[in-house]
Amino acid sequence: MTDTDTDTDTDTDTAPAGLPGYPGATAAPAGTASDQEAARRWRLVLGRYAGERLDVSPGDQRLESTLGYLYDREYTARGHAAGRGGGGSGGGAGTLDGSAPHGVNFSALGWLGEARSLFPRETFERMQVEAVGRYGLTQLLGDRETVEAMEPSRELATALLQLRGTLDPSVADGVRRVIERVVEDVVRRLRPRFLTAVGGRVDRSRRSMHRVARNFDWKRTLRANLGRVDGDGRMLVQEIRFNARQKRALTWDVIVLVDQSGSMASSLLYSAVCAGILSGLPGIDVRLVLFDTSVVDMSHLAHDPVSVLLTAQLGGGTDIAGAVRFAEGQVRDPSRTVVALVSDFYEGGSVSELLAAVRRLRSSGVTLLGLAALDETAEPVYDQGTARHLAEAGMDVAALTPERFAEWLGEVLT
Template identity: 45%
Template sequence: MNLKLPDSLARWRLLLGEAATPALGGLSGAARSADMALDWLYGRDSEVAARGERGAGLGPSQLSTPDWINTIHELFPKEVIERLEGDAVELYGIDEVVTNLEVLERIEPSEALLRAVLHTKHLMNPEVLAAARRLVAEVVRQIIEKMATDVRQAFAGARDRRRRSMLKVARNFDFKRTVQGNLHRWDPQRGKLFLETPVFMSRVRRHTERWDICLLIDQSGSMVESVIHSAVMASCLWNLPGMRTRLVAFDTEVVDLTSDVSDPVELLMKVQLGGGTDIAKAVGYAQSLVENPQRTVVVLVSDFCEGGSQNELVRRVKALVQSGVTMLGLAALDARADPCYDRDMAARLVREGAHVGAMTPGQLAAWLAEKVRG
């Protein structure tokens, strides 16, 4: 049953919310149910509530998320339902929406949806989980398309202007020598330079020995975006020559997920968000993996909110740095690189020789390439 179109006053009342009741009158029947469903979602918007446009004056609605899903499917047409479900995930982070199979089959894949799936996958039955996995795969594919180019370019090698290359790709194009070599083809009447022989520079690989990259990923709930991008980054690094990439997730326990690095979808579906945080234990595990300290980079992706011993964390980071390991702490690894983290702990790690910051995946790729090349 879809909601019949109410009269103009009732439509304005639905738009403006409970605050408009004195001027426009109350609602009843299906219109009242629709108002409750709209307020359940948009009533949590503080800016809208401040303007008095929506937000009930009698306290929050008692609808549960499943009740809300059922209500909007009863009252609204398809295009409105899709908009409401999309806003629930994208604007308000109501992750429980994605545990509904019909929603998952309709909703547009996005990083916001992926975050919601990772938060709620433990609530999903096998059929819903299968649909969620397909969505995760599509979003991961989109992220890889954006990230893989940055990683490949960062590790492609430095350009060598002294040598020419037969590999005619745009990033190797030598503009200066191309112009110099074709100046005799300048046509003054047309004002054009005609190129017969474009010149391309070669690239050299400066790293011949293997490097070990260990990504330690804090899987507390606040780090979900960084978890996603770390998984994809590890997958992009996995096939690079001269590199051995490990990925380790941790909360109060440490789980080595390196066997799944080549399949970021499977890796993400195994991540368990939430719980406490024992960063020192994770750093200790990284210490056990080090074979050649001078050619090892440990990347700790965390908000540095240590739930275990802070002194032990500092001691272990100091030991890694003193052994020759390059230690990078990232308070965020995502598209925005806008972190919220324990600045005091980060400062203590910096004093022990760690590099600490926030990066996009492309920036991390460039940083790693610089370290690997020396």
């Protein structure tokens, strides 16, 4: 309500303009186009549960059927009955049947095809995730052709990782294929960043004939062309300088500790991919460790992120102290060891023991990095109190995207 609205002593609901048939609603003035569009959108949002009061236009039948295939299941779960087209009091119509809304007998592949053609990619990806993760349509994963028609996304992979322990073995191949496609996509995006940041450090004492963007030396380029500035302050660049890059003479040990509690699916996905990329770089020896209340050394699979993800067991408690103590036992050369802890820092065990282990590692010369968990929107979600204590004990803590982690690690290893 605005400041000019007045309250009335009535129990009659008011409704958004243009929703015909809503209890207490007044007729929309002159049936404007905006009112009709509002009614159309509300009909698609509410589904056939609103069918007795809002009609679906002929042009929206495909949208209605495709949305209904998935979202009518929400009404079914709540025990609503379907009337003429929805859940009014119309008796005898039976309950909603999510597998064949409006009499349309979609196959899983047919529904995916319809959804892909009717909705923007972002919307289609979200519908896939909700189909599998929220409404349990795991039959989508039982047919290879259907799996190949799905749009691989981090959100879909995360949903599958969270559900994997409850899925029927018959869809195992489909789950693996989806995870493989998502991992391939993430590796394709992240590998160049790690190659640039970690593959070799810049040597500014030598010029390079290897003219690539990552070796561009803008400071030397400016100095070399200072004499070519015209009266308007524009520089004519004739000499472009590049830096050489040094290869590491010594090996670094990078121990990646990954929290696999239930909230960490997305971080686990990226951690497995990062470990896989790092294991293929020269001069780096990767140890990958997953933990909840127990510790599992996955180093033998670090090169294969898909196998790591399909082996991980999300859920359970969190004993970060136990994982850090395990890392202590893996240190060979403290001055050339990095321990990267990926966690939401919600410690279920002893915080004092965790901090003591961090102090011991720090005092020995080990470099400690703490990466806070990120949610589906890349927002940090972690226990700030424990993170602050870890920082005070000697661990560098940050909430970073995987791309920024590559740059951070590259700075540490120079």
